[in-house]
Amino acid sequence: MVRHTPESVWKHSPCFKSMNSVQNKSILIFLLASIGLIAFPHINHIPKAVFAFFYLLLSWRFIGIWKQNWLPNKPVIFLLTVCGLALLYSQYHGVFGRDAGTRLFVTALALKLLEIKSERDLYLITYLAFIVAASQFLYEQSLLMAAYILFVCSILLATLVCLNSTKLQPFTALKTAGIILVQAIPMAVILFILFPRVEAPKWMLFNEKHQAKAGLSDSMEPGSISDLGMSDELVFRVKFTGALPPPPQRYWRGPVLSYTDGKKWTQVKDLRFRPILDKPVFTGLPYQYTLLMEPQDKNWVFALEMPADYALPLSQNANYQLVTLENPDKRTEYKITSYPGYNTGAITRIEYKDAMQLPGDPSDKIKQLVKQLHGFDSTSDYFINELLNHFRKEDFHYTLTPPLMEENPLETFLFETRYGFCSHYAAAFVYLLRVANIPARVVTGYQGGELNKVGNFLEIRQADAHAWAEVWLENKGWVRFDPTAAIAPERIERNINIDQLMPGGIINYMPADAAQAAFNWLKQSRQLWSNIDYHWQRWVINYDNKNQSGFLSSLGITDIKAMLYWMVGSIGLITALLSWLLLYQKQQAIDPVVRLYNRFCQKIAKRGLLRGPCEGAKDFAGRVKIKLPEKATSIDQITDLFIKLHYGKNSTPDDFKLFKKRVKSFKI
Amino acid sequence: MNRLSLKERFQLSRFFSGEKAVDEPVKLTHRRIFILPTYRGLNFAILTAFLLLMAFVYNNNLVYLLTFLLASIFFITILHSYKALAGLVLQKGQSKPVFAGEAAGFTIYINNPVDVERFNLQIKLEQPESLTIKPQSKTCVTLYSLTQKRGWHTAGTVTLSSTYPFGLFRVWSPIRFNLKALVYPKPSLQERPFPEMPSTNIQKGFSQKGTDDFYGLKGYQPGDSIKHIHWKAFAKGQGLFSKQYSSDSSEEIWLNYDNAPGHNTEERLSQLCRWVIDAERIGIPYGFSLPGLKLSPDNGTTHTRKCLEALALF
């Protein structure tokens, strides 16, 4: 007789209560590792002090896994909390807003890490970690970041799995978490598509100080730049509905700089009050395209010259430049139609005045040059031609790293250094035309763009920034001239972004074919990635209220009620599918012999003779034969074959065939 | 499985104490499995609500996506929680008799007939016990229930539960089996000598044994009567044996309810219980009598069991 004393029975309680077991150690390692990973991208987003504070506490806790008594006690935690709060206060005044909130949650997470007493604390930490993960997206929304956060989230979930299952290997926990995550994705996507996007009311938007974004500025000062370190940051993408314009026509119009003080070129100040001009007369075939602007801090939209049709919130200023009336700090899509051929017609008085402005009298040297090129005694066309030939024939060079020209940059460039990039040439060109009494101005913007062959769209990057000239000619209106084309025609005509490649030396040192192939491969994969990124930006990041209604109405979902129906319907469908997938418990594969025999039994069952689950085949046959004497032979044959096949040692495939045949032909 | 009537279906007790007690194996299906979010699950819902607010305020699509992902995980966890229990077959096993005050053990067999491993199940009668069941295997677990009084001890509801995978939901299934264990009286702590029996007392009524009734042989011990030595065997060189006769009552005792000391019934039963155990341990054949029951002197587990059962159910 076994006696159980109550004490021995009640002693081992399996619950997760103490934090000392080996199992909990691995849970902590899991959790801390995932938290370390989750907070890491914040290195660029939060002040270094807060970041260091976070990782200091994290490492402290990490060491504490093995050295329990090194962990801080209550007063020390209190002290640390005060430190953390002081740190927060010194960095930022307030608790709302993206930056402040992120710092707050990161600090809170760090402090909570030091105080893990029960399972509840682990859950709280996990939830805080999810919030910190979400805060990463407020800073960066790239595909890579999303993939990274998804990965880290699966580790967090695996921590929860570990918490809820004893004796589970970490890898299995990770796998389980991953599987559930993958199963959740379809439903998440459905929710993402169908969940109504409503703009947050204004009072909820926190004013953030905008970080300056690199890009085209509203002024140009060629002599003061010695290194045009333009990045290959994306500015906008263009997808054409029809054919693409040839590279020489890809001029994306930005601000027009008319005023110069000899060094610096700027826009005219009162541009906003200028009357809106008549539309130019357009000729040629129109180009229709969708332009996806990356977030900007200026409201310029770089349309292909010359924009004809556009919709609100776009408008055109007096320099034919498109500007948006909305906040440009969000990625926005515009539909624009442009014509490559245009005639702007007559020049207004004020335009003429702007386009002839000079900072005092030109020097003799310049006048001499203009005269030499027949600036004062021939037609505008002739002079322009001469001038371009001058750039072409004389020893002028195109470079992205020109020498500095602090004093009188124009003359230094024209007569001494003769090294410059587009701004130098455009500025010099316009200046000389104005000296020759021809109205001209500098236009800045972007030129070219890289064709993404995979997605068939153009990508325009910061490195594509360009400056060219616009000259007013009788009967033609404003006509574009690009002096850079005279110096470096490949910059304009070829589809290679020479500016981008030259500094890296790729063009200069590209001898072998093999290297060329490698380069092409590199380029293709880069384009593929760009294409993915384009769709990511367009369909995921930029999927706002407007995009949503556009997309949904193309599916026939127009009102909120339909949206709701669709949401409920598709979630129901996914749930049904998943339940089937998860809960359908596969029956063990039935031996074909048994299956056939069961069929035989079913045939007999029609006559009311049921085989019990505990009845052997032979007994059953004996019982049936009494009731169905006329079938005795075939019942015996089938039963014998079944016994031979199922229980016997030497059954052949022929036996099975025969058995199959007999069962099939058995009629009752 | 028999069908439930509408009234039974909506009985609240079904959620906590299970359906009416059964003997047959029980397969866990949607009828017996219940799911509710845990406290942690509710907090998780609050977390997703917070993230949704964050996405809304910043109009950030990736935060939206993360929110929806977490919400979907929350939702799908319901299915996974259900899967943690679904398809298990519980079957009650035997229970062994115990003495009052001890914990009665009830064996429950849990069969996992499918290809899914069951992690961290908790099975609880009075104290929770956690177990993991491999795919296509069977485990047995013994659950203990403290007993107080002698007689039949019935155990209540066995609850099988799990919070797998994330602890956001608790899935449980209350099952009532006819779990019965016999509880013997608690043996008295006092060691008292066996009652002395006047031999006439036992001769009355049921014993036909006389001095001549040959009973058996036992190894000779010094002091045995020479008359009783089995000389025949000794002559064959088989050693010394003593013949035993059934009137040899010196090695036989009677445990009688009326002779048991004690102020009340329970104390007397308790003392009898002690005597039975002691007598069995020493190996003296003992007769046993309770009002309405008499068991002739014997030894062995079956005899002990009969006596103890009689005490338990008296």
Next chain:
Amino acid sequence: MQNDTHHLLDAANQVILGKAHKIRLALCCLIARGHLLIEDIPGVGKTTLANTLAKLLGLNCQRIQFTSDILPADIIGASVFDAKNLTFKFHPGPLFNQMVLADEINRATPKAQSALLEAMEEQNITVDGKTYPLPSPFFVIATQNPSYQIGTFPLPESQLDRFLMRIELGYPDHDAERLLLKGQSRHSLIESLPVMLTPERLINMQDAVTDIYVSNAVLDYCQAIISFTRESSEYHCGLSPRAGLALLNAAKAWAFMEQRDAVIPEDIQAVLAAVAGHRLRSGNNDSAAIVAPILAKVAVH
């Protein structure tokens, strides 16, 4: 070879009337190299069955009447001093026979009983440090009187599973009883029986039984039965692994007698009551009733 068993059974049925199934089980037990325990009241033909089988199989048969004063040496034999040679000489006891009928085994003291049971298990006897093998085939039929009388020692439950099978003979039915009353004395009938199967053939048969094929399906069924007895609350004590082996062996022998080369679930069902009844220790003596839940609840595979 199996035809011989048919003739043998037919002949036996002429002597013992209306007990065809029991005789069949007894023969099956013999072929499976097991020992048989017959538990029934006196006078139903336990001894007749043993004698009939011994005669038909041409085995030398010895009956040991167990009494309360029987000693182990009375069963296994003893070393006796030989005055002529001045040495001890071993005189084999009645156990050194191919068939031993241990009558009323429960009348003997446990010491004598265990001497028999040990010999059954070991198939040899060790006396004074010397081992003497028992003859082959060796078959014990023990009878036990179920009514507990004063001065009996029922076989301890743990010893019961040394017997492959336990059967009850029961009263003959009406017709059999009539024939029995009308016919000649059983004793003379047995005397006139021919030997139907030589001991050598019997050993061949016993060897052939081990070659009977057992498919996985049957093993599944067998295991299902074993685990059912262990898990069900209907039994105090489940079947031991030894019981499982015994069940399979008996089923093989049954299949052999049914002229099959592989075991089918019906074979197991046929021998189940006899093999498992006494091992389940349920206090009930009716083997068929004991195993009824198994037959009704364990599905065949």
